[in-house]
Amino acid sequence: QVQLVESGGGLVQAGGSLRLSCAASGSIFSANTMGWYRQAPGKERELVAALSSGGSTYYADSVKGRFTISRDNAKNTLYLQMNSLKTETTAMYYCAARRGLSPTLGDDYRGQRTQVTVSS
Secondary structure, eight states, rough: OOOEEOOOOEEETTTOOEEEEEEEEETTTTEEEEEEEEOOTTTTOOEEEEETTTEEEEEEETTTTTTEEEEEEETEEEEEOOOOOOGGGOOOEEEESOOOOOOTSSSEEEOOOOOEEEEE
C-alpha cells in the first residue's frame, strides 16, 4: 500500500519561506513523477510543480523563480521549497504520484494535505 504524508505547512508572513516535505512509503517513489498541488478556498486545484524520475521539472507560471521542487530517492521524500511567499499562496497543499509532468495528466496516489497560510 502506498502512502504519501505531507509535513512542513504552517503560518508564515508574506515574504517568508517554507519547505514542505512528502514522505512516501511503498515502491513507487523512485520510478514515478511526483508533484505538488494546491487548492485555495473557492478555487480549483492547481498543479504547482512536478518532478520526473529523470529530473525534468514543471512549474506553474505563478511560482516560477520562487518555488523549487526536489526529491531524495534514498529517503523516499519529495520537497517543495517555497520562497518569497505571497498571501495568495495560502492553500491546502498535497503531494501526488503522477502519471507524468503535464498538468493534464492524472495521479495514481495523493497525500492527505497540509495547510499553508501566508499572512500580510
